Amino acid sequence: MRDINKIAVLLFVRNAYEESKYKQLVKGESSKNVLLFKYLNKRIVNTVKQTNYDYFVIDCTNQHGDSFAERFKNAFKSIFEQGYDAVISLGNDTPQVSSDTIHEVVHQFKNHDVVVGKTNLGGAYTIGLTKYAFSKCSFESVDWSTSHVVESIEKRAIFQGSSYVQLATVYTELNTHSDLKLFIQLLIEKEISLVEDYFFLGLIPPVNHHYNYRQLKMNALQIGVTEIRGSPAA
Template structure:
């Protein structure tokens, strides 16, 4: 067991149930295709990282899918909202003996292995590391102990999440990574050549 664990939160890739805000513009089938491409990208950039890795499914753990069980621990998310689900995943990870725990989503085409490696290294000298997203949230959160307040009283999915999280952490030593674009709506994705075939508006 490595002392560092990377949590990957993912939605089960099912038609009409993922990238729903994007689907309002490009349709359910195209949105599903885009999300599957994002999942493949997330696998490709995380599978060789020098840390333990765990994928947390939104609905049901799948055996034969993108996530190789020889590389990724597999769990189901538990909790009423995103904050509770993340808190529970962090809490369980620390209880299992990990010293550094980080979480990323599965909707970042700009995310690279270097971003995650930098975040892991930043925790050597910081209490918390955050990867800011352009929409006011964050694409990565890492810590060395459970800071419960960051998972409470947030308007998840809004532009206030990162600001409110930093307010919770004002007495902690926080490192901020490069700001990246996460993909939720049409404007987030329209400039990527790789996705252009799937951006027909409905």
């Protein structure tokens, strides 16, 4: 069993305005799109704060490198250079990620050097690396921005001799308007359960969905979910 004591979380994100340029989750409503990404960025920070782990937000203002692979690698490197034994990366595009996700990755570090959580699109909602795995990892060999991200990470881990594990839970990834519609539909059908149900249900007008919006609002209020008015704090 390896000795992994000092662990940090890497939040590798764009700020809400930059993100909204690349992803139109809410079509035709730029202000609502920015609001969504502000919310998602704030949410992932609050999720990490529920744990006792140090965290680092590395966004477009402090990312370095010409390619995604280079910027992502440099983000990990900057944290490992501060003496951490392992780093857990999270993005903002999988709202189902919780503090339990982080604890599960930490638990897997007891026996594995590479820990990955897979999305429904084949991407990774979390990548955890020990310092050993990072020292041998080739970020350029991963098929980033494809449906083969997790598959290529696994192949690379096996090739470099790092012990690998994939988390059992697959989460829904938000990259397009269609992804958001699917996510909301899964909320409606109770396939996904989040405290923030009402916030997401309010993003797309109810006329686009076949559900009783008024009743869903009442249900949300009855279980203590309050409507989010205005932009979450940046």
